[in-house]
Amino acid sequence: AGIEPAADAGPVEPSPPVSPAPPALPVLPTGHPGAVPVAVPVPDEGAAATVAAAPQPSAALERILRGPSGLGTTSLHWARSDAPAVPAAPDAPARIPGNPIPGLYYHPVPEPDPVRVEELGRRIKAWALDEVSLYPEDWEDQFDGFSVGRYMVACHPDAPSIDHLMLATRLMVAENAVDDCYCEDHGGSPIGLGGRLLLAHTALDPVHTTKEYAPDWEASLLSDAPRRAYRSAMEYFLQATTPSQADRYRHDMARLHMGYLAEGAWAQTEYVPEVWEYLAMRQFNNFRPCPTITDSVGGYELPADLHAQPAMQRVIALAGNATTIVNDLYSYTKELASPGRHLNLPVVIAERESRSDREAYLKAVEVHNDLMRDFEAAAAELAVTCPVPSVQRFLRGVAVWVDGNHYWHQTNTYRYSLPDFW
Numbered sequence: 001a002g003i004e005p006a007a008d009a010g011p012v013e014p015s016p017p018v019s020p021a022p023p024a025l026p027v028l029p030t031g032h033p034g035a036v037p038v039a040v041p042v043p044d045e046g047a048a049a050t051v052a053a054a055p056q057p058s059a060a061l062e063r064i065l066r067g068p069s070g071l072g073t074t075s076l077h078w079a080r081s082d083a084p085a086v087p088a089a090p091d092a093p094a095r096i097p098g099n100p101i102p103g104l105y106y107h108p109v110p111e112p113d114p115v116r117v118e119e120l121g122r123r124i125k126a127w128a129l130d131e132v133s134l135y136p137e138d139w140e141d142q143f144d145g146f147s148v149g150r151y152m153v154a155c156h157p158d159a160p161s162i163d164h165l166m167l168a169t170r171l172m173v174a175e176n177a178v179d180d181c182y183c184e185d186h187g188g189s190p191i192g193l194g195g196r197l198l199l200a201h202t203a204l205d206p207v208h209t210t211k212e213y214a215p216d217w218e219a220s221l222l223s224d225a226p227r228r229a230y231r232s233a234m235e236y237f238l239q240a241t242t243p244s245q246a247d248r249y250r251h252d253m254a255r256l257h258m259g260y261l262a263e264g265a266w267a268q269t270e271y272v273p274e275v276w277e278y279l280a281m282r283q284f285n286n287f288r289p290c291p292t293i294t295d296s297v298g299g300y301e302l303p304a305d306l307h308a309q310p311a312m313q314r315v316i317a318l319a320g321n322a323t324t325i326v327n328d329l330y331s332y333t334k335e336l337a338s339p340g341r342h343l344n345l346p347v348v349i350a351e352r353e354s355r356s357d358r359e360a361y362l363k364a365v366e367v368h369n370d371l372m373r374d375f376e377a378a379a380a381e382l383a384v385t386c387p388v389p390s391v392q393r394f395l396r397g398v399a400v401w402v403d404g405n406h407y408w409h410q411t412n413t414y415r416y417s418l419p420d421f422w
């Protein structure tokens with residue numbers, strides 16, 4: 001991961017004052033300079049019926065990708081361009097910084113709104129420095145290089161306001177702080193990871209304990225940068241979401257923490273998993289908590305029983321897996337250069353299937369492409385079988401998150417560079 005907070009995960013340090021309770025989030029655009037009003041792409045009943053009647057998954061997929069159709073819906077096409085998904089040509093001229101991985105199946109996105117990107121960048125830095133003391137000032141370049149504002153604007157083009165975008169952006173920063181500080185090479189280690197993660201998880205899922213012990217737990221939430229970040233980001237999230245949306249997020253974060261633990265355990269014992277085992281671990285150590293808040297950031301709710309449907313769970317898992325293997329591919333050279341052996345899909349394929357680095361990398365691209373195609377087929381099928389407006393919008397929000405995530409990885413040349421395999 002990438003944002004490098006003050007690496008003080010150990011002993012309790014003097015705490016900054018608890019930030020005030022966040023205000024309730026307005027659902028409508030706020031009039032803030034960056035609060036660009038957007039049309040909400042919820043199909044009407046007629047449009048939903050059209051989807052329901054569509055016989056072919058491919059037609060439904062196109063429907064999800066294109067958004068609503070019909071009179072007056074032009075403005076509802078909020079992110080995916082009409083450009084087809086492309087296996088990139090190796091010699092295609094670059095229009096934006098960073099080259100896409102040749103042969104990768106992805107959808108280009110429009111450039112994120114620069115006004116929003118700038119305002120979000122300003123506000124997230126203020127939060128990081130003033131509200132949660134996330135990192136020392138001399139780490140500013142790394143924070144800026146992470147470009148979290150550009151990331152979140154690209155992934156949530158339907159957010160009604162900057163306040164909504166801030167929900168996702170705080171959580172993204174906090175999640176990376178925990179990964180960097182607890183798990184990876186900014187003070188992290190597999191040793192003792194379980195205890196650190198569990199205690200950090202209580203910033204998301206509070207401890208209900210006796211009067212005697214509650215103050216110690218409360219104080220612990222301010223005792224290091226990852227916990228301060230989780231606690232504050234979750235407090236804002238709770239103000240803006242329903243109890244079931246918050247509980248969905250907690251569940252996804254418990255999954256993530258379980259994935260960190262498996263990765264850490266394998267690192268500790270120097271175990272190189274089989275490819276399928278690696279993919280299982282990476283389904284948990286995964287971006288999943290980010291696309292699954294797309295409705296919260298969009299200012300609407302996918303009801304809990306619709307979120308829990310097995311077909312929706314499959315769509316979410318496949319989307320999360322595709323986005324996470326994108327990270328393995330774009331961060332490959334960074335991870336090769338890091339100390340020790342950092343597992344990612346190309347590294348595991350090379351080891352377990354006795355392939356050259358290049359062959360293994362190219363096979364990992366194919367694994368990603370299969371996951372993307374399976375995700376899109378599963379989403380299309382669900383759109384046909386469940387023509388409910390919130391489901392349609394959620395599926396589209398997840399698809400757009402997948403595309404925005406690819407865009408961010410491709411264009412973040414501060415963090416990532418491609419290997420020389422073509």
Ligand SMILES: CC(C)=CCC/C(C)=C(\C)COP(=O)(O)OP(=O)(O)O
Nearest residue numbers: 001175179285286287289324327331
């Ligand atoms: C934002 C979030 C939920 C992250 C959790 C898992 C995670 C850190 C990733 C999927 C990114 O993977 P990785 O740790 O390999 O990140 P970098 O390659 O260092 O960018």
Ligand SMILES: [Mg+2]
Nearest residue numbers: 327328331335
């Ligand atoms: Mg990586």
